[in-house]
Amino acid sequence: MGAKTFNGGIYPPGFKELTCSKEITPANEPEQVLIPLSQHIGAPCKPIVKRRDTVKIGQKIGESAGFVSSTIHASISGTVKEIKPVSGFGQCIVIENDGKQEMDPSVKPNPNPENLSLDEMRNIILEAGIVGLGGAMFPSHVKFAPPEDKPIDEVILNGGECEPYLTADHRVMLEKPDRIIAGLKYIMKIVKCNRGSIGVEDNKMDAVEALRKAAAGSDNIEVVALKAKYPQGGEKQLIEACTGREVPSGGLPMDVGIVVNNVGTAIAVADAIENGTPLIQRVVTVTGNGIKNPANYLARIGTPIRELIEQSGGYTGRIGKLISGGPLMGAALYSDMVPVTKGTSGILALEHSSLDRAEERECVRCAKCVDVCPIGLEPTTIMTYSKMGEWDLANENHVFDCIECGSCSFMCPSRIPLIQHIAHAKNMISQKEREEKEKAAEA
Amino acid sequence: MSTSMSTPLSELIVSPAPHITSEATVKTAMRDVVIALMPALLLSLYFFRWQAATVIITCVVAAVLSEVVAVKLQNKPNTIDDYSAVLTGLLLAFCLPPGLPLWMAAVGSASAIIVAKHLFGGLGQNIFNPAHVGRAILLASWPVAMTTWKTPIDGVTTATPMAIIKEVGKLEALGETIAANELMAQLPSIWDLFIGNVSGSIGETSALALIIGGIYLLYKGHIEWRIPGAFIGTVFVLTTLVGVTTGKGLWYPAFHLFGGGLMIGAIFMATDWVTSPITKKGRIIFGIGCGLLTTIIRLYGGYPEGVCYSILLMNCCTPLIDRYTKSPIYGGRVKNA
Numbered sequence: 001m002g003a004k005t006f007n008g009g010i011y012p013p014g015f016k017e018l019t020c021s022k023e024i025t026p027a028n029e030p031e032q033v034l035i036p037l038s039q040h041i042g043a044p045c046k047p048i049v050k051r052r053d054t055v056k057i058g059q060k061i062g063e064s065a066g067f068v069s070s071t072i073h074a075s076i077s078g079t080v081k082e083i084k085p086v087s088g089f090g091q092c093i094v095i096e097n098d099g100k101q102e103m104d105p106s107v108k109p110n111p112n113p114e115n116l117s118l119d120e121m122r123n124i125i126l127e128a129g130i131v132g133l134g135g136a137m138f139p140s141h142v143k144f145a146p147p148e149d150k151p152i153d154e155v156i157l158n159g160g161e162c163e164p165y166l167t168a169d170h171r172v173m174l175e176k177p178d179r180i181i182a183g184l185k186y187i188m189k190i191v192k193c194n195r196g197s198i199g200v201e202d203n204k205m206d207a208v209e210a211l212r213k214a215a216a217g218s219d220n221i222e223v224v225a226l227k228a229k230y231p232q233g234g235e236k237q238l239i240e241a242c243t244g245r246e247v248p249s250g251g252l253p254m255d256v257g258i259v260v261n262n263v264g265t266a267i268a269v270a271d272a273i274e275n276g277t278p279l280i281q282r283v284v285t286v287t288g289n290g291i292k293n294p295a296n297y298l299a300r301i302g303t304p305i306r307e308l309i310e311q312s313g314g315y316t317g318r319i320g321k322l323i324s325g326g327p328l329m330g331a332a333l334y335s336d337m338v339p340v341t342k343g344t345s346g347i348l349a350l351e352h353s354s355l356d357r358a359e360e361r362e363c364v365r366c367a368k369c370v371d372v373c374p375i376g377l378e379p380t381t382i383m384t385y386s387k388m389g390e391w392d393l394a395n396e397n398h399v400f401d402c403i404e405c406g407s408c409s410f411m412c413p414s415r416i417p418l419i420q421h422i423a424h425a426k427n428m429i430s431q432k433e434r435e436e437k438e439k440a441a442e443a
Numbered sequence: 444m445s446t447s448m449s450t451p452l453s454e455l456i457v458s459p460a461p462h463i464t465s466e467a468t469v470k471t472a473m474r475d476v477v478i479a480l481m482p483a484l485l486l487s488l489y490f491f492r493w494q495a496a497t498v499i500i501t502c503v504v505a506a507v508l509s510e511v512v513a514v515k516l517q518n519k520p521n522t523i524d525d526y527s528a529v530l531t532g533l534l535l536a537f538c539l540p541p542g543l544p545l546w547m548a549a550v551g552s553a554s555a556i557i558v559a560k561h562l563f564g565g566l567g568q569n570i571f572n573p574a575h576v577g578r579a580i581l582l583a584s585w586p587v588a589m590t591t592w593k594t595p596i597d598g599v600t601t602a603t604p605m606a607i608i609k610e611v612g613k614l615e616a617l618g619e620t621i622a623a624n625e626l627m628a629q630l631p632s633i634w635d636l637f638i639g640n641v642s643g644s645i646g647e648t649s650a651l652a653l654i655i656g657g658i659y660l661l662y663k664g665h666i667e668w669r670i671p672g673a674f675i676g677t678v679f680v681l682t683t684l685v686g687v688t689t690g691k692g693l694w695y696p697a698f699h700l701f702g703g704g705l706m707i708g709a710i711f712m713a714t715d716w717v718t719s720p721i722t723k724k725g726r727i728i729f730g731i732g733c734g735l736l737t738t739i740i741r742l743y744g745g746y747p748e749g750v751c752y753s754i755l756l757m758n759c760c761t762p763l764i765d766r767y768t769k770s771p772i773y774g775g776r777v778k779n780a
Contacts, residue, residue: 007773236773249774290451315451322455327463334457337573350462352454358468361525362567364446366472367721371667376772378721398772406461413469414567420459 002148003202005227006237008374009199010407012201012230012328018287018294018296020167024175026298027284028311033075033302034092035061040131040139054098055079055410057167058107058278061093064126065339070139071129075104075280075300088331095302102424106276113186113274121190121273128272129279129342134158134233134262135325137343140269143261146254150432151160152191156242157184157266159200159207160226160233163326166346168283169263171296173200173207176267179215184221188272191259196221196265199242203228230328235260237374247386249401284340286312290319290349299340305347306336320352342414361414369418375401379408379418386425391432394425401428404437469566471528472665479656480533480711484641486649487537490595494541495645499533501545505552506532513561527566531555534574537646537707538751539581541593547585551577571758572718575751582751584659592642604630605703609747633694636701643703650701657710666714669726670733674709675700677734685742705737708750718758725761725768732757 038044045062049055055074062072075090078098086092110116126141147154148345159179161169173180175210184196198215200208202225215221226232226241236247238260245256252258261269264283271277287294292313299308305324309315323330324344324438340347369379385394399422485729487495510528522528532552539548555577563569582589594601602610607630614623631641639649647653660666679696686695699705713719713733720729733753740749 010465012465118661209726241775246776249772249778251774317451318454319451320454320456321458321462322452323462328461329461330462332455332457332459332462334455336452348462354455355456355462356464358464359468361469361522362565364469364667364716365719365721366469366569366716368664370721371723374773376775378769380721398775401772401774404460409466410461410463411467412465413465413472415464415468417459419461423459 001351001432003225003227004241005229006232006240006374007376008372008407009229009231009237010372010410012112012410013164014228015287016167016170016203018165019171019285019296022171022295024171024296024298027300027308029097029099030300030303030307031074032078032094032096032304032373033079033300034086034089034094034304035072035075035302036086036089036341037062037091037093038089039072039073039129039301039342041068042066042070042139044090045069045072047083047091049080049093051082054078055095056102056104056118058104059104059277060127067312068139068142070259071127071278072132072301073129073278073280075302076105082093085354086338088334089341091123092302106129107278109275110273115342115429116273118190118192121186123139124272124276125269125295128268128277130265130268130272131279131342132262133264133268133282133342133345135343137341137344140261144187146191146259151255151257152193152254152259154195154197154243154259155184155188155191155193156238156258156260157196157198157263158233158235158238158260159198159204159211159263162206162228162230162233163202163328163346164177164230166285167287167350168285168296170204170207170347172283173204174210177207177210179270180211180263181214181218181221182274183268183270185218186269187259187261187266188220193259194220198223199226199232199238200224201226201228201232224440230405230407232364232375234353234374234403234405236403247334249398260280265370279342282340282342282344283338283342286348287346288323288349289354290315290317290351292316301340301342303340305340305344307334308340308347309336309349315349316351318352319349320355321350323348323349323350328410329404342442358415360416363414363416366413368411368413372407374405374407375403377402379422380416382425383416383418383421386421389428391425391429395429399425399429445615464683467664469527470525472663473530475663475665476530476660476711477533479659480537480646480690482652482655483537483639483646483707484533486652487541487645490639490648491541491593491645492596492598492723494593494598497534497545497646498539498541498543498548499536501548502536502539502552503529503532505549506535506556509553509556514559517561519565522566523620525566528556531560531573531577533646534707534711535577538574538578538644538704540589540591541645542591542598543588546761549583551581554580567717569717571713571755572715572763575712575755577754578751594642595640595648596688603643603703603747604641604698605643605741605747608698608702609741612742630698633697633701636698641702647704647707650706653706653710654741657706660710660714666710667726669723670713670719670730671709673727673730674713674733674737675705677731678705678738681734681738699738699741703741703748704750708754709733712750713757718761720761720764720768721771722765722768724770725764728764728768729757729761732760
């Protein structure tokens with residue numbers, strides 16, 4: 001039987017060979033960290049430290065400010081220098097390293113992790129500041145509390161890592177398969193389901209083998225080899241490939257009885273429940289043709305990415321793009337003085353000369369965007385309506401179902417920024433709906 | 444230290460994802476189509492010599508010049524380098540008889556670019572396949588010159604296989620069996636038909652060369668099997684039915700597949716991005732429609748060949764086909780509760 005897969009998708013060049021055999025190495029201790037108050041979807045944290053406070057590793061420095069929110073912790077020991085905004089990252093707590101590497105007393109192992117109640121475990125996850133490490137940074141304790149009428153029958157761990165260049169999850173799966181399985185079991189327990197699977201693209205068969213070995217003896221856990229195709233790591237595509245189920249339009253995975261988590265998140269869950277460790281570090285791939293020695297680092301949250309790049313030997317030439325995340329969905333950065341966050345799976349530096357320089361042309365209706373859309377949308381049609389300001393027609397063409405994976409823009413031979421036009425239509429429609437609601441409220 | 448680190452970043456581009464793209468652009472795709480036409484081009488030069496070369500050169504030059512003028516008049520950015528005008532000229536030449544007066548070829552080429560392409564708004568906006576519009580205009584304007592055919596190599600005036608088949612059909616309908624059989628004897632062998640050693644339009648005669656080009660385009664991902672598959676499949680099925688029911692046998696569908704303009708039409712014209720449907724289901728319908736109309740025109744119409752008109756007719760249906768063949772979206776079957 002061939003590897004499982006989903007409809008549509010693209011085959012971008014992988015560039016994973018740059019780092020896939022590079023073991024995860026601890027990043028140098030940063031001299032200072034910038035820890036954003038908002039490293040999750042939902043309300044930003046409320047800071048609970050102030051200037052000149054001394055903090056220790058793992059100490060809580062920002063607390064949850066709502067149901068969909070999370071907590072943040074000091075990732076180094078030192079002194080709070082200031083709380084200041086960093087463009088693109090919101091308010092950040094700046095901590096200067098005192099070099100003492102003192103652990104906070106709150107970080108201590110749970111004597112009996114097996115005896116914790118479900119609510120206790122959810123609270124540990126909230127207090128440990130665990131959010132989805134795949135990049136979306138959705139607070140895990142919220143994901144693990146589905147309403148009673150949405151029973152969960154399967155937890156899927158996402159080891160797809162379909163973005164080119166990134167190998168952080170690949171290395172984690174190779175080096176810590178036992179911890180992933182342990183985390184998966186906790187998550188299954190918390191959402192009260194008895195089946196778990198781990199979806200891994202078949203360009204990482206060594207990881208599949210490692211996980212299968214670690215899962216040996218657990219009959220209710222299956223490691224599924226998935227066809228290496230972008231965006232296999234998309235939540236909906238993962239569910240489609242692993243289970244054949246489709247998340248209803250506008251719905252969530254729990255609507256079809258599924259909870260999806262990144263493999264790294266599973267380890268964070270196991271570490272929090274067993275060792276009391278909050279989420280203060282993560283694995284980051286530093287790569288690209290603009291980096292001298294591409295590598296995988298275990299980096300403290302808040303580390304300025306410049307320090308990781310220096311540890312990698314610096315830049316090789318003129319850099320055209322510095323990207324947080326993968327090249328298809330990652331965000332272009334304006335500076336390297338920005339922090340690693342809980343969602344930073346990779347730092348990608350691309351040489352200026354290697355960037356695509358083709359100019360935008362008229363749409364020639366080649367339909368490549370239609371053929372590759374994993375949702376079955378017609379990106380070119382939505383783009384046309386977006387350009388014309390025909391918001392209702394864009395809506396009728398399911399603009400809100402777009403997952404913004406970028407496959408259409410990647411393929412477009414006319415280099416039309418389809419995703420931008422689609423995102424613009426979404427914004428305009430949402431804005432219009434808000435205005436109408438306000439108007440209705442006034443009337 | 445900070446200055447040494449900031450220099451490499453002085454030209455950072457901050458733009459939305461995705462940050463990488465496939466290598467194919469409109470330009471490389473059009474170039475690939477031109478490359479795919481090379482086998483047919485070389486064979487046409489071998490079979491029709493100067494009578495082909497002059498028409499091809501005229502059409503391409505006229506198309507490119509028309510494009511320059513049209514773009515200039517509209518103050519649009521220069522689009523010559525995207526090969527689309529070259530391709531239109533080449534495709535038009537491939538649909539013209541060898542030895543056509545060159546001024547006619549030039550008129551056809553200019554009509555294709557100016558009327559069919561730029562009057563509709565330029566590349567991407569045209570409803571009809573420009574090369575086929577050029578051919579249709581020429582056929583309507585100078586029907587005699589457009590149906591004067593030459594034999595390969597010698598360049599002697601002759602009839603095309605499709606015209607012979609048409610005449611045979613007429614004679615049979617009149618009950619003139621002996622005359623019909625005499626005419627049938629003039630038909631070339633299937634092999635000559637397949638490699639293109641027959642009379643016909645410059646680039647259409649060699650099914651072999653066109654199929655090689657088609658395989659290259661399929662491999663490059665610029666065309667998809669659905670339109671050519673449905674088009675050729677429909678013609679094959681219908682003409683096989685006719686061949687079997689009239690007792691002609693299996694050479695009859697083979698003639699319809701390899702004779703005339705079916706291969707160039709199905710592989711290179713009907714698959715034109717701009718004028719064919721964007722949905723997968725739509726492409727099947729489009730291909731079947733082309734095949735159906737081609738067969739009907741060939742068997743019952745006034746012309747011996749129907750590929751050009753059937754594609755133009757289906758081009759008009761493209762927006763409608765797209766509209767009614769939207770694919771179901773992921774998660775669209777169940778609305779969110």
